[in-house]
Amino acid sequence: MEYPMICFNGGRPNPDGTFSDRTRRGMISVIIHEVGHNFFPMIINSDERQWTWMDEGLNTFCQYLTEQEFEEDYKSRRGPPYKIIDYMKGEKNFISPIMTNSESIFQFGNNAYGKPATALNILRESVMGRELFDYAFREYAQRWAFKHPSPADFFRSMEDASSFDLDWFWRGWFFTNDHVDLSINEVNVLTGEDLKNKFKKVPDAFKDFINDETYYYEMTFENIGGLVMPIFLEFEFEDGSKVEQRIPAEIWRMTGDKVSKVFTFEKKAVSISLDPKFETADVDVENNYWPKKMVKSKFQEFEELRTKK
Ligand SMILES: [Zn+2]
Structure with missing residues (x-):
């Protein structure tokens, strides 16, 4: 036109x-x-x-x-x-x-x-x-x-x-026809005590970092679609509160298609969502949650709506 x-x-x-x-x-x-x-x-x-x-x-x-x-x-x-x-x-x-x-x-x-x-x-x-x-x-x-x-x-x-x-x-x-599909591959939750046991003797440099009140979330992400994007996360805690973390795309710079990062909080997380506000056009959101959760397809939603009537 x-x-x-x-x-x-x-x-x-x-x-x-x-x-x-x-x-x-x-x-x-x-x-x-x-x-x-x-x-x-x-x-x-x-x-x-x-x-x-x-x-x-x-x-x-x-x-x-x-x-x-x-x-x-x-x-x-x-x-x-x-x-x-x-x-x-x-x-x-x-x-x-x-x-x-x-x-x-x-x-x-x-x-x-x-x-x-x-x-x-x-x-x-x-x-x-x-x-x-x-x-x-x-x-x-x-x-x-x-x-x-x-x-x-x-x-x-x-x-x-x-x-x-x-x-x-x-x-x-x-310049590519790649799509966005980032995934949460793995989450290891460690406590301060776990880390102390792991290290046997905690190096001095880490002493301030490791304490019993902190939870450590060691997360591994994968770029499945090929299109590099920032990592947007939402942690939800036991008390119902939520915290957002926005990691710039530069995190992928030297790592190929997998990257790990540790997040620390004083509270225990019950769930973690990747791209919670659907900002990145991620084509497969089923791998965006920890713990894993089923995501209904449009067809399933339609079927449920249809059989309800
Ligand atoms: Zn036009």
Whole structure:
């Protein structure tokens, strides 16, 4: 769909003047989208024929932000991480990396609109934070207004305007067709006493660290999907309280696809969840819990709903 063709857009009411919520949203979303194209690529003038994602992906991302500003709980079609899961876990032979010439991509909508928009949304909300992301994104737009940016110009501007090393993020989301699937492989719970027994004689350097009131959670994680992401955890304790831990993606830097880390708390945890707020588009959440828990599939949920009636 091209911007001047906005006059042919749908959104017509029924003959009696009524219209469904879906029609209304469809119309508002397309108007927001086409107006956005005044900026990407009409002013920040990337080459749509080479790299469709540079205008459609960035514009779909801006569309998502605008829709959320426009109305509380606006049901955006693209942007929320969970919406890209079905595409990313699909048959890899039919998923090209975003960084593929636009003549050669499968699934145009998911590849050039949905996935880059979702990636930027995740980058803003869960990796960089809104303030830093927005500063860098504006800087890119201002630097490249009335010029012809290529993908490298976008990647470079986002990094040097924010002082954030995002090579790992561009590589995973833009240069591969990997998906996100992190798992909790193992949790060893040790008490101070366990550690003292293990060490026999506790080295002086560890004396302050090892005490009887502390629980030590030695956790092993695995990157099954290949796409590197930060590790977001929620520990729930016996007294019902919860603590969040957010470990930057750099934890994977030297470790390959498995990594271990020790967490210490004065309370006993009853459960640990990985990506508890579904921020990362993790395609398999069944391996995200300790102790393991069954996660209902959409089909099971539907069956239960159906047989209840
Ligand atoms: Zn468009």
